[in-house]
Amino acid sequence: MVETVKGASLKGKAKTGTAKKPDVRPTRKPTAPKTALKPVKKAAAPRTKKTKDMVLPLNYIAKLDSKKRLAVRNARSEYYAVAELEGGVILLRPQEEFRLEDLPPEVLAMIDASSANFRAGLVSEPIDLD
Amino acid sequence: MTPEYKIRMGLPEMAKYWTEMNEKQAKGKLSKTEIAFFGKVKKALRLLRANPHHPGLNSHEIVVLSKREKFRVYESYLENNTPAAGRVFWAYGPDKADITILGIVPHPEAGSYGRVHLSGKAAATPVQAPKMEKKTTKKKR
Helix, strand or coil: CCCCCCCCCCHHHHHHCCCCCCCCCCCCCCCCCCCCCCCCCCCCCCCCCCCCCCCCCCCCCCCCCCCCCCCCCCCCCCCEEEEECHHHCEEEEEEECCCHHHCCHHHHHHHHHHHHHHHCCCECCCCCCC | CCCCCEEEEECCHHHHHHHHHHHHHHHCCCCHHHHHHHHHHHHHHHHHHHCCCCCCCCCEECHHHHHHHCCCCEEEECCCCCCCCCEEEEEECCCCCEEEEEEEECCCCCCCCCCCEECCCCCCCCCCCCCCCCCCCCCCC
16 A cells, blocks of 8 residues: 655656555554645634733642541631532632621621720620629 | 629610610510510620620630720620521620620621621732741661
8 A cells, every 4th residue: 555645746656657566564644744735823722811820839748647637737717618629629718707798887886886985994884684 | 603794885885775675674565576685685694794605605706806996806696506696796894804795786687697708818818838847867876
């Protein structure tokens, strides 16, 4: 079997008239000769926003202890929301226990007013709870 | 036996609330929900007077409020094992054996206050990695 290469010239071989022996070698994928083909321009990648490289300030390998616990080094939060993703990826997201925005504004105003008086030493008499 | 704290009310609103509720109770003008809520408040304040860190109160410092008010502000629950429980905000002082009630929240708004929130700052603020100490092994001679 003659290996034909797309784009290669066969004119010279036809003139000589010599029959070529069949090629017994295993067929390979046709490779384009560098000289014959022009380099094909790659299709332009779709424009995307430039994103910053992912920063890994802390990167380490943790091993489960005998009770199957992992230690979080340099933990910033006391509580974490744990989620397991596909492929066994475990995602830890620090939690905020309390947000001032969630308090009703009138309660926050009440606390502020009470605190201002409290700092000045102005509070009520002890209440009777009995 | 540990001495009991004196419970004081913050001025002006908490003191006003307390006197109003007591007057209403004396006249029998409290509604059913008010009776139930005021009973919980009284019970919580009794526990607070005896032991501010009673397990049922789940008292804990609110760091955000402490920073805002520039003294330590604590929060206690009026009910146990209830996510939407009413809460009391209080502080130690002004005297040594005093506790001042700064505010009472009947119950948090559904789906907002009771929930624990995730911080959005986590991804934005990188943290310096802690320096690992090298293990030094003493050579035996």
